[in-house]
Amino acid sequence: MVTSAYVHIPFCRRRCFYCDFPISVLGDRIQGEASGSIVQYIEVLGREIALTKPTAPLETIFFGGGTPSLLAPSQLGLILDALAAQFGIREGAEISLEIDPDTFTLEQVQGYQALGVNRFSLGVQAFQDELLHRAGRSHSREDIFQAVGDLRQGGIVNFSLDLISGLPGQTLTEWEESLKEAIALAPTHISCYDLVLEPVTAFGKQYEAGKHPLPSDEITAQMYRTARDLLTSAGFEHYEISNYAQKGWQCRHNRVYWENRPYWGFGMGAASYVGGRRLTRPRTRREYYDWVEGLSLGTGETEGDVISECDRLLETLMLGLRLSEGLKLANFSPEITQKILTGVQPYIQQGWVIYSPHSTRLQLTDPDGFLFSNTILSDLFNLFS
Numbered sequence: 001m002v003t004s005a006y007v008h009i010p011f012c013r014r015r016c017f018y019c020d021f022p023i024s025v026l027g028d029r030i031q032g033e034a035s036g037s038i039v040q041y042i043e044v045l046g047r048e049i050a051l052t053k054p055t056a057p058l059e060t061i062f063f064g065g066g067t068p069s070l071l072a073p074s075q076l077g078l079i080l081d082a083l084a085a086q087f088g089i090r091e092g093a094e095i096s097l098e099i100d101p102d103t104f105t106l107e108q109v110q111g112y113q114a115l116g117v118n119r120f121s122l123g124v125q126a127f128q129d130e131l132l133h134r135a136g137r138s139h140s141r142e143d144i145f146q147a148v149g150d151l152r153q154g155g156i157v158n159f160s161l162d163l164i165s166g167l168p169g170q171t172l173t174e175w176e177e178s179l180k181e182a183i184a185l186a187p188t189h190i191s192c193y194d195l196v197l198e199p200v201t202a203f204g205k206q207y208e209a210g211k212h213p214l215p216s217d218e219i220t221a222q223m224y225r226t227a228r229d230l231l232t233s234a235g236f237e238h239y240e241i242s243n244y245a246q247k248g249w250q251c252r253h254n255r256v257y258w259e260n261r262p263y264w265g266f267g268m269g270a271a272s273y274v275g276g277r278r279l280t281r282p283r284t285r286r287e288y289y290d291w292v293e294g295l296s297l298g299t300g301e302t303e304g305d306v307i308s309e310c311d312r313l314l315e316t317l318m319l320g321l322r323l324s325e326g327l328k329l330a331n332f333s334p335e336i337t338q339k340i341l342t343g344v345q346p347y348i349q350q351g352w353v354i355y356s357p358h359s360t361r362l363q364l365t366d367p368d369g370f371l372f373s374n375t376i377l378s379d380l381f382n383l384f385s
Contacts, residue, residue: 003059004256008267009068017136017202022269022283023066032072049082051295057088060253062096069099073111094252101143109154120159127181148185160189165223168213175223183234188249192227228367241322241370260316279304326363343383
């Protein structure tokens with residue numbers, strides 16, 4: 001049963017230097033109903049939703065991007081209306097919205113909240129103006145505090161802060177400062193992502209992994225350990241490799257991905273995972289619009305590619321082991337379970353993996369197992385390739 005939907009809002013003021021997401025750059029002054037591009041996109045997005053075969057009412061909705069806070073509340077309301085008309089939205093559904101500092105006002109927050117948005121994810125990334133500038137962000141340190149102040153004044157309790165470690169020139173001291181600043185703002189959730197150099201990004205073209213001015217592998221590993229120590233000491237549960245939550249405030253929508261459950265995806269570049277098939281939409285607006293037009297005419301792709309049993313197994317391992325509770329091997333056949341246990345045996349001895357025969361639960365240890373998860377998963381993948 002599909003009860004979750006991701007909606008991609010591709011618009012940004014500018015492209016950050018680490019970003020390889022499918023986005024459209026609008027510039028620093030245009031947003032909301034003043035943008036013809038946004039108006040057109042919402043109309044096409046509504047058509048895609050209306051052309052989708054309805055399933056169960058939605059229990060989680062996540063507006064990601066891009067910068068969804070460039071939309072006026074009335075525009076977000078049109079999308080929520082389309083989802084409600086096609087699927088229904090359960091009472092108490094988690095409705096998340098990604099927002100960036102300096103892209104919204106208190107009035108907007110109140111408008112979003114009136115529509116049912118009850119979780120906000122604020123893209124902070126760092127608390128040092130120099131680092132923000134170096135990463136191509138459009139906001140400042142002062143904007144972060146203003147944004148959190150608006151959330152607080154709007155009565156928002158459930159909000160998350162995103163941080164990035166391993167930025168060019170970032171020191172361990174600066175990372176500690178950002179973590180402490182984030183903790184002081186008392187969010188319910190904090191996400192800490194290590195910088196990934198994607199080839200098509202400005203950073204990917206400019207820097208080489210492990211080379212100055214990027215922090216060394218040893219420093220980034222220490223940054224990970226520091227985040228874990230500071231955040232857990234402050235009462236946050238380290239429930240996923242990159243995510244921490246106060247008790248009771250884990251992101252329900254993201255758990256759908258990590259538990260490899262089905263979900264809808266709508267909008268440019270979004271992917272659905274429904275009925276054992278994955279369907280990814282085109283990554284440019286023009287191609288996406290043409291694709292939706294094809295759906296209208298009955299000539300577009302609607303089902304996607306079948307995920308093989310082997311790929312489904314590998315995805316379940318890769319995603320499930322990201323969670324602190326790991327996954328239960330009892331859900332697999334005895335033959336596959338034995339193969340997995342054989343593959344991780346060296347890492348059990350090394351202290352990176354824990355296996356409980358009684359519960360059949362397989363977990364990565366925190367922090368070492370999480371730090372070396374790519375190595376562990378690579379060996380597991382090789383067993384099934």
